[in-house]
Amino acid sequence: MLKLGDLLIVHGGVSSHLTESGLGLDAVNAIVRRSLDVPYAVKPPDGSLVALVLGANGPLWYRGYFPMRESPPTATTADVMEALDRFGVSRILVGHTVVDRVSALYDGKVIAVQVYPHQDEVER
Numbered sequence: 001m002l003k004l005g006d007l008l009i010v011h012g013g014v015s016s017h018l019t020e021s022g023l024g025l026d027a028v029n030a031i032v033r034r035s036l037d038v039p040y041a042v043k044p045p046d047g048s049l050v051a052l053v054l055g056a057n058g059p060l061w062y063r064g065y066f067p068m069r070e071s072p073p074t075a076t077t078a079d080v081m082e083a084l085d086r087f088g089v090s091r092i093l094v095g096h097t098v099v100d101r102v103s104a105l106y107d108g109k110v111i112a113v114q115v116y117p118h119q120d121e122v123e124r
Contacts, residue, residue: 001025001059006090010059013094013110014083015075017057021049025087028053032060065110066097080106 002009003025031053044050052058064075095114103112
């Protein structure tokens, strides 16, 4: 996670679970950095902050801003506002989920940027 001015840049997003954990930016990044030195076979204990940060509700893998299959997004506007307040930013920029074009979600508070404009074209 990177805070640049009033923008939070994150791979997946900020879930309500992460916001409610009370972890700050430095703590989240420290957990991710430490995990880079641990083999994937070592699973963090369920319910731990490490498991939260590295799991589906952590900033690397969270996809709650986007509809998945036939279900709507799981993040609410209130969730987004709490994340903005928690990290002291006005917008969150995310990748991780492919969108047709750079898209403003949640009244422009979340910006989705993972775009592959010509992924199906073959170079000739």
